[in-house]
Amino acid sequence: xxxxxxxxxxxxxxxxxxxxxxxELALMSTGFTPAxxxxxxxxxxxxxxxxxxASQRAVGIGIAIGGQDCHANDAGAHTGDLSAGMLFDAGxxxxxxxxxxxxxxxGESDATVGAKAEAARxxxxxxIVCVGETRADREAGxxxxxxxxxxxxxxxxxxxxxxLVVAYEPxxxxxxxxxxxxxxxxxxxxxxxxxxxxxVGKEEAEKVRILYGGSVKPSNAKELMLVxxxxxxxxxxxxxxxxxxxxxxAAYA
Ligand code: PGA
Numbered sequence: 201x202x203x204x205x206x207x208x209x210x211x212x213x214x215x216x217x218x219x220x221x222x223x224e225l226a227l228m229s230t231g232f233t234p235a236x237x238x239x240x241x242x243x244x245x246x247x248x249x250x251x252x253x254a255s256q257r258a259v260g261i262g263i264a265i266g267g268q269d270c271h272a273n274d275a276g277a278h279t280g281d282l283s284a285g286m287l288f289d290a291g292x293x294x295x296x297x298x299x300x301x302x303x304x305x306x307g308e309s310d311a312t313v314g315a316k317a318e319a320a321r322x323x324x325x326x327x328i329v330c331v332g333e334t335r336a337d338r339e340a341g342x343x344x345x346x347x348x349x350x351x352x353x354x355x356x357x358x359x360x361x362x363x364l365v366v367a368y369e370p371x372x373x374x375x376x377x378x379x380x381x382x383x384x385x386x387x388x389x390x391x392x393x394x395x396x397x398x399x400v401g402k403e404e405a406e407k408v409r410i411l412y413g414g415s416v417k418p419s420n421a422k423e424l425m426l427v428x429x430x431x432x433x434x435x436x437x438x439x440x441x442x443x444x445x446x447x448x449x450a451a452y453a
Contacts, residue, residue: 207425207432208365208409209449210243210328211439212268212296217246222257227442229261232449237262239452240432244439245296245328248282255291266294266328269302272315274323284316284323294326296434298354300371303330310353318356321363328365328434329354331392332414335372343370343384344391351395359400361407366392367434373414375436382427385412389429418447425451 213221225244232242245266246254255265267287274283287295297320298313308316313329320327331350333343347368355364368388373379380388389410396405412424413434424430438444 205407205409205431207240207452208243208411209240209432209445209452210245210266210294210296210365210367210411210434211445212299212413212434212436213244213246213250213440214268214301214436215247216440217250219250219253221246221440222250222254224440224442224445225254225257225261225263228445229263231442231446232262236449236453240449242445242449243294245294248287251287251292252290258291264293265291266296266326267292268296268299270295270297270316270319270325272312272319274319284319284325288323288325292325294328294365295320296328296330296367298330298350300330300332300369300374304371310350313350313354314356317354317359317364321356321359326363326365327359328367328411330367330369330413330434332369332371332373338370338372343388347388347392348395351392351399355396355399357399360404361400361409364400365409365411366396367411367413368392369413369434371414375415377415379415379420379424382423385424385427385430389427393429416448418444418450421448421451 243264270284271281297316317327333346409431411434416433
């Protein structure tokens, strides 16, 4: 059951950080005690320019490195884009796809996100597929319908718990300091688990990690991480500094 799933705290650095920021990885590792390492995974997704250097710095320190986006194709004439295979080659083990900032800033559709998730799988990366409603969706009572549509459109049905992580991130909670109530998070995560059974099959669905994201910080992490079917966090702002990230990880101590 969901309680047996190994949690993951993933940090999304977005368009922040330089080589000097990689010193945070060593600090994170210091606070990631053997007892904590037995309980959960930590992943950092730096900007693409830092993936290779971060992967090199992360060797042997127990922190996985991921990308923030990839192209749906493996190679070709796509100026400025990165393929999943390139991220793998640079040492990434996962890639975020369908983050709401990509969906909004780059007009990514569910189909595009699904193709990117498939590219990740094809290239031996875990796809962290993001879904979440806008404030307008929530106010119109459409939260569950929107998230269900995104799940159905963004997750290829042959994905498994080994290559798929789902992140529920209400758009209105990202970077705002606002969070849904624990009860609201529980409702959405239960529905995601339910829909995953239909999409990837019952057995795999029980093992897929479903992260909550949106203004997770040390002060609210424990409450959010204790919600049923919440198997970790996708953290933006609070993942830039080791102390903040470790404060969130401490929810699992
Ligand atoms: P936040 O961002 O933690 O800064 O709200 C979360 C995210 O966008 O993944």
